[in-house]
Amino acid sequence: MDERFKSHLQTGLTTLARCWAIRRTDGQEYGFTDHDRTLSFDGLDFKADTGLTALAVEQSTGLSVDNTEALGAISDISVKAEDIEAGRFDGAEVKAWLVNWDDTDMRWLQFRGTIGELRRSGNAFQAELRGLTEALNQPTGRIFQKPCTAVLGDGSCQFDTSAPGYTVEREVEVIENGLVLRWNELPGFEPCWFERGRLSVLSGSAKGLWGLIKRDVTDGATRVIHLWEPMRGGLQAGDSVKLLAGCDKRMETCRLKFNNLLNFQGFPDIPTEDWVMAVPKQTGRNTGGSLR
Known part of the structure; x- marks a missing residue:
């Protein structure tokens, strides 16, 4: 917390307001405030009288996820019902500040995260806000399976999806x-x-x-x-x-359709579950195929 802002809080006579910035995945940005006039900082106008309010931020130490909720009204000039229905606010980045409205350079970033579950009822919406540690709840690491684990064109696949014919x-x-x-x-x-x-x-x-x-x-x-x-x-x-063009994650498709076998991220020869149950036998070969 900035020392000037901390000193302002310690005076006991404060001029505080809350501001929220929402940045959608398509780059569209919105600014809201519960103050009675529009505030501006970081190149964004935080509009008053938008009907947006937020519950208290629930924060904790360790790796627990900080979370809160935002409540607001749907309007033609800010959040539109059709944009919510279309999913344009899904996963949007959210920042929340406590701001000295008399000097917006004095502010404290209280929350940063993304929009989780978003519900609407009539002309109002309710958005769950999830903190940055939410990403730590997702499984990470290499997955060993026959099909490719990459997404066509991503950093692992490296295929140029703009190539002619695709x-x-x-x-x-x-x-x-x-x-x-x-x-x-x-x-x-x-x-x-x-x-x-x-x-x-x-x-x-x-x-x-x-x-x-x-x-x-x-x-x-x-x-x-x-x-x-x-x-x-x-x-x-x-x-x-x-x-x-689509990819079914098979090695044959990677080689014949995309000519990208060097970047194939699957393990086509990995043994199946039947191989674990295999026992020595005098005839045939234990190749990892079906036991029957």
Whole structure:
């Protein structure tokens, strides 16, 4: 805590307000304050009269997760209902300060974390805020399994997803229930090429959102893409989307489809559970296959 701010608290006569900054994963930033006028610092305006309030921050020593909740009203100028429904605030970064509103250079960062579970009811929302130690609750380390553990294009995979032949940008022609997309043709791409891939929205009200592709099939002369779940955000005909080729995590796919076998992160020859139960025998070979 800054010494000037600490001295201000010790006077007993304070001019304090709370400020919150929310930065979504798409880069959009929002500032809120419970003061009666807008405050500004760190290049962001913290707007008053937004209806946002926060409960007390529950902090502890050790590796326990600091947590709190924020309550607010949905409005057209700040948090919109359609953005919540589309998941644009999921995992957003949150910072909370205690600020001297008479001199905003005197402030104390009380909380930093992300938005967890977010619920809405009518014209109000309630957001769970999780501290930075929440990330320590996630399993880490190498996983030993037959399929590849990397995500196509990540630091382990190192495949260049922008390489020719692995992506295509098209305008949506037909979309059914936000789940099924149809095109008259997708020339140059084999059937099932985009299965297990990704669909990213490039324009329209759903810009910035993405979904995972469940199936890529042909229906006569029509190419049909099925998503795992309906696309949120109001995706509609005429919007531009990008399709990324899918990877089923098999060694054969890595070698033949992507020519990236050197970066394959699976263990195709790892013994199965049957191998553990194998016993010496006079005939045949103990190869790790089924005992039957």
